[in-house]
Amino acid sequence: MRPVSRRTRTGALAAFTALSALLSTGSATAATQLNGDWAPFDRCPVDAPAMLAADGIDAIATCIASGSVTGSITLGKSHVTTGTTDLQLGVIQRSDGTTSLVAPPEGALTADPAEIPGGLLGLMCPSGIPLVSVICRQLTDNDLNRVTATIEPAGAPRDFNMSAAFSTGEPILTIPVRIHLKNPFLGDKCYIGTTADPVLLKPQNLNAPSISLQRFAADGTRDDAGEMGRYTFAGADQGDAAFAVPGASGCGAGLLDWAVNLKTGLPSAAGKNSVTLDDTSTYFGSPYDPAGLAPHEGRKLSEFWHSARQ
Template identity: 75%
Template structure:
């Protein structure tokens, strides 16, 4: 791992770790089961054309995996406890210090669904407003009451700051997102934030992670002396953002229930009233230990090693 500096690698890793902190809800997707130190990288897009094209000198292809058992997100008056998260990406590290991100075909992030406390009853019932009270009367079982929240991308990340990845309390990047509220009575188009007016998250490190390095064989077996692969492991980092504003809901109950969701949730909500946190992340970063030794086939070698570890 020498043709791109350790500082560049660690900065990219910390930024992507924060990326994972933001996407705290979603739908779990099966990953390929991999042997040994390859274990955390079951969704790395090693066969994406951009990854395969990496030559190991001007561009190095790497795998990122970042996960946490839980965290929370507060939007206005509503706090949702989040479950397990799993962020995986391919990263292209260029010799000029710039980077590119490559997502798996199913998306970079999968996670356990997060349930909104109180469900639909907690969100808008009881009410003496006819349209809302009519909805409340239809909530006859747990399935109709249950609301899940899914954070989805709402634009391309921007404002990447490599230096911020090495410190705390400095935004690493800006990430536009929207929150999809799912419930049969709200319909399938109920969102907080839109692609034209997204929630703009700016994650920062709250605590610095501890760092260790493992070398391993191409098939994942540990090999501290001669392993062709290297893996940085980061543990114990917390990330957060308390600076973002949240717009009102839209599309809830074909738009008829937007105001009810906003009233109970406290939306729109100005900066300082909202926060997102991901606790005790475990993040891994893997590429050939000496990328230039695999030139000009570094990306293809990474893919070959990854496939050799499949169980």
């Protein structure tokens, strides 16, 4: 990591710490186990063509990982406590000041599923509508009542603002998502938001994280003179309370959209929804001296990553 570029990298890391707020209701995915200080980057897309093409001078390839174990999301009248979350991305930083993102093959966002409090009873019941009343009377079985929510990407992140990464209260970027509601009565295509009309999250720093730097060897072993460097950002809360939420669609083949919307207060205007992720831990790793690996910095990063696989 060249000293001249550390401020730029610090800003990028703070920005992507905020992305972890999206993970609050995702679906966890198994990942490769890595040794030592490489461990947080087990899904970094080091073999993506854009990452491999980085030369260490005009383009620098880096890995970002961010996660938390607690948080919450409020959509209309529904409030969900979230579980363990994980965000990972590859980042290409260019000498002209531009930045591009590279997602892992399975997507950048994963997390433990979150359960909707009260399940389907909480979403739709009681109701004076015959169709819904029939369903409500059948919800004596926990499996039939249980509703899980999964956040899914609904478009590419955009509107990245590097300067906002150094401050609080300013949107860092925009991330389109949709929320997949799963229950036997709702079917497999029940969503809040769509790819055409997504929930647009604009996370921001709620407080500044503490920052530390670790050096480690190519295989992940801690080494104060190692080839790799890792910034650790800890203790930052991230959130957004200014996004709008569209109504549900595809629930019960569309027949139950109105019932979900009525009970949950959707669609919900901006200012009535929020997402918060508590006490995030975020890691930002790249070769400590990218220029020293030119013109193959991206390929060396991939080589180092694979050498740390357990």
